[in-house]
Structures are given as structure tokens and as C-alpha cells.
Amino acid sequence: MPLNAGQLIDKVRGSRVWRSVFRSGTGSSTLHRALAIQQNIFLHLFATKVRKRMVRFSATWFLGTLTFGTFLILVITGILLMLYYHPSVPQAYADMKDLQFVVSSGLFLRNLHRWSAQLMVFLVFAHMFKVFYRGAYRTPREFNWVIGVVLLLVTLLLSYTGYLLPWDQLAFWAITVGSNLSSSVPLVGGKIHFLLLGGNQVNANALLRFYVLHCVVLPLAAILFIAVHFWRIRKDGGLYVQQSEPIPKPPPAPESAATAKEGQ
Numbered sequence: 001m002p003l004n005a006g007q008l009i010d011k012v013r014g015s016r017v018w019r020s021v022f023r024s025g026t027g028s029s030t031l032h033r034a035l036a037i038q039q040n041i042f043l044h045l046f047a048t049k050v051r052k053r054m055v056r057f058s059a060t061w062f063l064g065t066l067t068f069g070t071f072l073i074l075v076i077t078g079i080l081l082m083l084y085y086h087p088s089v090p091q092a093y094a095d096m097k098d099l100q101f102v103v104s105s106g107l108f109l110r111n112l113h114r115w116s117a118q119l120m121v122f123l124v125f126a127h128m129f130k131v132f133y134r135g136a137y138r139t140p141r142e143f144n145w146v147i148g149v150v151l152l153l154v155t156l157l158l159s160y161t162g163y164l165l166p167w168d169q170l171a172f173w174a175i176t177v178g179s180n181l182s183s184s185v186p187l188v189g190g191k192i193h194f195l196l197l198g199g200n201q202v203n204a205n206a207l208l209r210f211y212v213l214h215c216v217v218l219p220l221a222a223i224l225f226i227a228v229h230f231w232r233i234r235k236d237g238g239l240y241v242q243q244s245e246p247i248p249k250p251p252p253a254p255e256s257a258a259t260a261k262e263g264q
């Protein structure tokens with residue numbers, strides 16, 4: 001007799017191959033649910049049990065999660081953009097024009113990357129203010145706050161280094177002004193300026209340096225610090241819950257149980 005869809009799914013889930021990958025087995029008991037989280041490479045980052053109050057929208061407005069979402073969009077669109085872009089002076093600008101007018105969906109891809117970058121900067125600030133407003137930076141979360149500050153800087157640097165890559169007038173002068181600011185740092189300003197641009201002015205060396213920083217060094221730093229940030233949330237006992245918040249009352253006991261007690 002042919003199997004129906006449900007039976008087929010059960011058969012696949014009960015098979016040896018399936019069980020060798022997903023070891024938690026099937027079932028909806030609390031133990032099964034906990035094992036499903038704990039034994040999955042992606043889900044094990046989350047706690048198997050959380051307080052409902054911690055994951056309410058009002059607690060975080062999901063701002064950190066949304067920041068992470070924009071970061072993922074930026075990584076994916078950034079990799080696609082790399083397929084069409086050469087970090088060399090004669091070609092960078094022409095590549096951007098090709099993206100706009102020749103490559104199919106190129107304009108959409110470029111704009112998705114640019115708008116997501118703006119959104120990420122906005123969200124990272126919003127997330128920081130929300131954390132601050134809730135007082136979620138206090139013990140034992142100070143270290144995660146510091147990691148957050150590093151992430152804020154990395155986000156801003158990603159934005160800044162990406163600015164030069166289109167190699168148009170706006171990019172050129174923005175980076176000229178921005179890099180000149182670094183020269184005003186006392187004592188080491190000149191050295192920082194030289195190190196950043198690979199010379200004394202914005203030219204091919206600067207473009208290549210900004211490209212490497214934007215596409216390799218800073219994204220890797222962001223991934224590393226985001227991983228530490230998430231790991232710390234777990235180690236600090238999950239998200240911060242305000243102590244003053246009223247704890248919701250448990251639902252009333254079923255009628256029959258209450259009457260049975262009275263009768264005793």
C-alpha cells in the first residue's frame with residue numbers, strides 16, 4: 001500500500017541516515033525539544049530554555065537581531081558585487097557604471113548594498129541606545145557592552161572604507177577630508193594618515209587598501225566580534241530582564257483540581 005505524506009515523513013525521520021544527522025529523535029516532549037535545540041549546529045547557540053519576558057518584542061525591539069540581519073544582507077550582496085568590481089583606478093568607476101547600466105539587476109544589487117549599509121549604521125546606534133535605556137550594560141554585561149563598542153567602530157569603518165570604492169568625485173573628496181582628519185592626531189597623526197592611504201594622497205594605493213579593509217579585514221573582524229557578542233549573551237545568563245517588571249501570574253488551576261482540594 002502506498003504511504004501517505006505523513007507516513008513518508010515519519011519513515012524518513014526514523015531512517016538510519018536521518019538519525020545519524022539529527023540525533024534528537026522525534027517527539028514533542030520538553031526533552032525532545034531541548035535536544036533539538038542543543039544538538040543542532042545553528043540552534044545550539046540559543047539557550048534551550050528562556051524566560052518569556054526576555055524574548056518579548058518590547059524588551060529589545062529586536063534591534064540587535066535586525067542589525068545582524070542587515071549585516072548578513074551586506075555580506076551576501078557584497079560577495080555578489082565583488083564579482084563585478086576591480087579595485088583599480090581606471091576600472092573601478094567604469095565597473096560601477098556597468099553595474100548601473102549593463103549588468104542585469106546590477107542597480108538593484110548596488111542599491112540593496114548601499115541602503116542596507118545605511119540601515120545597519122542606523123540600527124546599530126538604535127540598538128546601543130535601547131540597551132543603554134534598559135540599563136542592560138550593567139554587571140555582568142559590561143564586557144559585552146565593550147564588545148558592542150568595538151562592533152560600532154567596525155560598522156562605521158566598514159561604511160567609511162566602502163565609501164571610496166565607487167571612485168567618483170564624492171568618494172574621492174570624502175576620503176580626502178576624512179583621512180586628513182587622521183593627520184590631526186597628536187604625534188602619530190602623519191603616520192596614521194600614511195598607513196591608511198599607502199602614501200600621502202588618495203590614489204591607487206589607497207583604493208587597494210580600502211578594498212582589502214572593506215572586503216576582508218573588517219568583515220572578518222565583525223564576524224569574530226559578533227560571535228563573541230552572541231556567546232557573551234549566553235554566558236551572561238541570557239538577555240537582561242528588568243527586576244522591577246511584574247512577574248506574570250501563573251494561569252489559575254483547573255476547576256476540578258481546586259474542588260478536589262476543598263473536599264480534602
Ligand code: HEM
Binds near residue numbers: 124145147
Ligand atoms: C554589529 C553590531 C551588533 C550586532 C549584530 C549586535 C547583536 C545583538 C543581538 C542579536 C543581541 C540580542 C538582543 C537584541 O536582539 O537586541 C544583542 C544584545 C546586546 N548588545 Fe548588541 N549588537 C551589535 C552592536 C552592539 C553595540 C554597539 C552595543 C553597545 C555599545 C551592544 C551591546 C549589547 C548588549 C549589552 C547586549 C545584551 C543586552 C541584554 O542583555 O539585554 N551591541 N546584540
